[in-house]
Amino acid sequence: MKLQKDVDELIKKMGGYWTPSQMLTALVEEVGELADVILSFEGVKGKKSRAKLEEELGDVLFALICIANYFEVDLESALRQTIRKYSTRDL
Template identity: 40%
Template structure:
């Protein structure tokens, strides 16, 4: 069953709400997000770049790193009261208007 962004935001909020510490501060979450993006970059470099993994490095995956980034993004949004569905809709509107003719469209047959 697919989840909506709203359902994911509620699920993460239920998880975080069980802890006294709650959400981290925005600055801490930005640092955490930066760490996770760095881990994604490392995985992409191992898979597609010129830097193979060391034999001692633990197995990880691009999928898990993207999942970590999604989790921290949801935490960040929740802590600031941001509805990610609404944010997504605003961004898509921007791309569909401002950037409508920026890229070469595929021929439709």
């Protein structure tokens, strides 16, 4: 997946990957920030912003790609397996 390669190149320029627990913590933090933005779209918290939603989705994806790269998981293959699972199980 090209995105995984792009993230890998950037991370290596920045000094390398964090430990798995640090990357997981970063992912959880980003998911929390995404939750805040989604709450704003539901009128619960703050002012909704499409740009902020896109930013937080990108941050979550970046953090997830870092974890996948660290463990050498092909995310496209993993997602295709998940799509097959839901296609057969939930239809």
